[in-house]
Amino acid sequence: MAWNEGGNGKNPWDRGGRNEGPPDLDQIVRDWQKRFSSLLGGGGGGGRGSGDSGASGAMIAGLIALVLIGWGATGLYRVNDAERGVVLRFGAYQATTQPGLRWHIPWPVESVERVNVTQITPFSQQTKMLTADENIVVVDMVVQFQRADPVAYLFNVRDAEGTLRDASESAIREVVGKNQADFVLLEGRAEIALQTQELIQEALDDYGAGIIVTKVNLQDTNFPSQVEAAVQDAIKAREDRERLAFEAQSYANDIVPKARGEAQRRLQDADAYKQRVIADAEGEASRFSQLLTEYTQAPEVTRERLYIEAIEDVYGNSTKVLLDAAGSGNLLYLPVDKLIQDRLPAGSGSGSSGRSVMSGSGANQTQGSLRTQRENLRIRGQR
Numbered sequence: 156m157a158w159n160e161g162g163n164g165k166n167p168w169d170r171g172g173r174n175e176g177p178p179d180l181d182q183i184v185r186d187w188q189k190r191f192s193s194l195l196g197g198g199g200g201g202g203r204g205s206g207d208s209g210a211s212g213a214m215i216a217g218l219i220a221l222v223l224i225g226w227g228a229t230g231l232y233r234v235n236d237a238e239r240g241v242v243l244r245f246g247a248y249q250a251t252t253q254p255g256l257r258w259h260i261p262w263p264v265e266s267v268e269r270v271n272v273t274q275i276t277p278f279s280q281q282t283k284m285l286t287a288d289e290n291i292v293v294v295d296m297v298v299q300f301q302r303a304d305p306v307a308y309l310f311n312v313r314d315a316e317g318t319l320r321d322a323s324e325s326a327i328r329e330v331v332g333k334n335q336a337d338f339v340l341l342e343g344r345a346e347i348a349l350q351t352q353e354l355i356q357e358a359l360d361d362y363g364a365g366i367i368v369t370k371v372n373l374q375d376t377n378f379p380s381q382v383e384a385a386v387q388d389a390i391k392a393r394e395d396r397e398r399l400a401f402e403a404q405s406y407a408n409d410i411v412p413k414a415r416g417e418a419q420r421r422l423q424d425a426d427a428y429k430q431r432v433i434a435d436a437e438g439e440a441s442r443f444s445q446l447l448t449e450y451t452q453a454p455e456v457t458r459e460r461l462y463i464e465a466i467e468d469v470y471g472n473s474t475k476v477l478l479d480a481a482g483s484g485n486l487l488y489l490p491v492d493k494l495i496q497d498r499l500p501a502g503s504g505s506g507s508s509g510r511s512v513m514s515g516s517g518a519n520q521t522q523g524s525l526r527t528q529r530e531n532l533r534i535r536g537q538r
Contacts, residue, residue, distance in 0.1 A: 230261040237273040239305045242266075248306060270305035275369055280320065283379065284328045290336035293377055296348075298323050298355070299370040307365025315364045319355070322362075323371075326354035337393075344373045 233256050234240040240252035244265045252267075259265040277299045286292055300319060302308045312318050330350045331339055339347060352371040359366050378386040450457040 226261050230258045230265070232257055232259065232267050234269060235271075237271050238269045239272050241268040241270060241305050241309055243268065248310060251306060268305075268309055270302055270308060272302055272305055275299050275301055278316075278320065279374075280323055280327075282324055282327055284331050286331055286336040286339055287333055288335050291379055291382070292331065292336060292339055293375075293379055294327055294331060294339075294373060295375040296323065296327055296351070297370075297372045297374055298368060299372075301367045301369055302365060303367045304365030307363050309365075311363040311365060315366055318362060318364055319359065319366055319368075322355050322358040323351070326351045326358065329354060340376050340378075344376060348373050 232240065234252055234254045236254045238254065240257060242249040242252060242259050242265055244260070245263075249265065257267075259267055277297055279295065279297045281293065281295050283291060283293050298319070302315075308315050327347075330347050334343060334347065348371045352368050355371070356368050359368065377383075446457065446461070
């Protein structure tokens with residue numbers, strides 16, 4: 156059965172009693188062309204044409220509104236907590252925005268540059284340079300920096316990080332070039348890093364780069380590999396020199412105080428000897444003066460007394476014992492040598508060679524006569 160047979164006998168494409176065929180694609184395209192031409196060219200028409208033009212104008216306005224809404228939505232942006240937003244209007248600085256959801260006039264009018272102002276960014280740099288004593292050293296340096304001022308970081312210099320690298324190399328060359336190689340390689344690394352950081356920061360402040368250098372570390376300072384063997388020999392010689400210097404200083408610290416002490420002891424001994432000689436001389440002079448006084452008063456008595464005292468000293472220190480054996484025919488044995496050793500002072504000779512021993516009582520008589528004569532001289536002197 157055909158499509159127009161059966162049912163009510165109407166055409167399914169019938170619109171309002173009009174018997175029309177299916178819409179033609181070419182016709183639809185022509186209709187849209189007419190609408191656009193009426194909007195652009197302002198061509199009029201009948202009442203139906205005016206209605207179609209109003210509908211198409213409303214549609215175009217809606218589309219334009221959607222486009223504007225979408226374009227405006229592209230101006231929304233978010234700034235993180237660690238960032239700051241720099242708004243540019245036609246490339247010129249406009250404002251700095253804080254963290255949060257923000258909006259700016261969309262491109263191409265305004266744009267936003269986000270700068271992280273809290274992140275610490277490191278970069279490493281290796282440089283060969285000459286020290287003050289004309290030695291070549293290789294320095295591996297790590298510089299840590301922070302973008303503190305986003306506006307200055309973006310606008311004051313063309314390449315802020317490239318400027319930082321150039322300033323870092325210039326600063327480390329200046330500091331190392333003023334110091335000796337031993338200081339750079341050994342104990343001066345911390346001080347060199349601090350001086351380098353100060354010089355880098357001064358240069359960046361002069362440029363207004365908006366960067367703060369937080370830390371400079373010297374990871375390694377060494378000689379180039381081409382001269383490493385010669386450098387090791389030089390280091391060994393320097394260590395030997397320091398070791399020998401320490402040994403010499405230790406020997407000096409040991410011997411000099413001893414020599415000074417010995418010199419002081421000898422000076423004290425000499426002073427004591429001088430004082431003793433002076434005292435002995437003064438004593439002898441005083442004794443001689445006293446004897447002279449006695450001699451002027453009683454010359455004979457004084458002369459005899461001096462003679463007896465001299466004989467007494469001679470006999471008292473003599474190792475010979477004389478015994479008178481005229482009154483006895485018996486030989487008596489006496490341990491005279493032992494008795495003399497007990498009487499003599501330490502160190503005096505006690506040999507018995509040349510000692511004559513004779514029996515009798517002459518020794519006691521000699522000692523008794525000497526005492527008696529000395530007593531008589533004392534009594535005569537008092538008279």
